[in-house]
Amino acid sequence: MQVFVESVGLLGPGLSGWPASRPVLTGVAPYVPGEVPLPSPDALPAAERRRTGLEVRLALNAGLDALVRSARPPETLASVFTSCCGEGHAIHQICEALATAERVVSPTSFHNSVHNAPAGYWSIAQRSQAPSTSLCCFEWSFNAGLLEACAYCLTEARPVLLISYDLPYPEPVHAVWPMTGTLGAALLLAPRATSASFARLDVQTETDARAPTRMQDPALEALRSGNPTGRALPLLRALAGPAPERLVLEYLTDSAALVTVTPC
């Protein structure tokens, strides 16, 4: 599958937006992890803005970072959201409430607990009725989202915004399913080269497990391997650099995805 990258969004510890992250990913600037600010986006109506959880804010801010450098009308963009662990904080609140005698579940927690909560808030913020889907493929969710976005882009012949996001579950689930960092990444993909596209992706699946492409910086590698959205980092690093690259991305236990990045 061949698609063209028009814009990238990135939000994580020490990765404050795509322009500031590029020199960090390519090793030109040092990687200094830090807090990840997660404001509730101004694009949402006030009532929705108050109800957003951390995961929704992460996904929306990553997507907005990609949109800010795109001239495409946001309401026209189809979207693919993908996450390993979805809305952990809302689910934690509900499970805590259900473990009490009263079992009073907050209606906001309940509607925020669906895996497609970010897609719902995004559509409201962008006033977008364009198609959208929300996927999970455990640790390989970024890759599953990339395949879905490429397939959508090509079969529907329209641009698509891919947003991958993952942040750690609160305790007690965190102890049994630990995750590193808070990371959101977005790719605006188009089926054809345009004046906005700066790289071509050739994506194929490989039906054998292969050693994945890793990050050289140990802290960035820890983010790559410790956060499911981190599996996108080698691809983002290649997109940040000037040279063509061939990458292996992890996908399921018995497969891999091969991605060739060609600047254009």
Place this chain on the structure above:
Amino acid sequence: MKPLTLSAFTLTTSLGIGLRAHIDALRSGRSGLARCAFESARLDTWVGQVPDARLAPINEELAAFDCRNNRLAQLALAQDDFLQAVAQARNRYGARRIGLFVGTSTSGLFQTELAYRHRDALSGALPSGFNYAATHNTFSLGGFVRARLGLQGPAAVVSTACSSSAKAFGSAARMIAAGLCDAAVVGGADSLCLTTLYGFTSLELLSSAPCRPFDIERSGISIGEGAGFALLERSEEHESAGTVQLLGVGESNDAHHMSAPHPEGVGARGAMDQALTSAGLTARDIDYINLHGTATRSNDAAEDKAVYALFGSSTACSSTKGATGHLLGAAGIAEAVICALAMGERFMPGSVNTRRVDPSLRVRYLLDNATHAPRRVMSNSFGFGGSNCSLVFGRVQ
């Protein structure tokens, strides 16, 4: 889109286990709803529950996946020679060329609800046997079904609340069209859990009586559980009579509210419109619409407006949720299979439990089974977050 053949399919809900039980129940207008006696839930509501005794544990090498949702999937997969059909497809295409795209909203969340009751008094830790990845995680269903069926192609779980397993058809169709696989297993499973029972209670959307879609006295949903699966393959140019095909997929967003539909059904209309375009059909070509029809005041009113705007009041419509309850993430596959059965068995299911259609609703709503054989049908599934999906199916004459 190019048509895809549903070369095998199966369904398990509170109406019964496998297709034969569903044909019999739908023909006789039976409901699977009963007063809620699920686990420790103390709620004045009705549910469509699959008997606990039929949900056998998951054993041996896949035991890590053991949870109510995967037990339900396991039971459904074992019906209607579905396992054999997939095994034959594996021989034809190779396991690596068959994708898996299934939908669920709550996956094995019930397992986590139980674990939170047994946290360590001092540390707050969850009990040692709890396995987040293999049970609660949204991909648990995908991981289990992929392993159970011996598939090695691309896979993902679609989780868009109540449109999940309808949208799985769209993902599969795109993956096949893009050449990533030659065939795909689609479907989904959603099982009863306390999050949905108490969550819908918090939104005041749960009926205290069996749900009555499109009724003047409708008062909310009844939650059900179920699992269904279909094997999708590229259609030949001339498929044999009786073959059921996926002809079109339409998807949209309401962009209105997280848990209430757009009052004018704008997103729903968009999904139906796109599904018709995708199928190369017009509204006149559709003989029957299986509505989302949840029996909330707002859903049925909005969906009625959307359907009426496109189809007027001539196309026969009904919701089958009075029979099955609302299967949430599994509603899409369940109602797709019910559509396939309606075409194959040459009838259109009436709306179980609905007594008097709300006179403010204008579509042609079937209270009783109609003997007219539908040739092309539409199935609607709409979910939280304003996620809408419409599917068009046909039966080769």
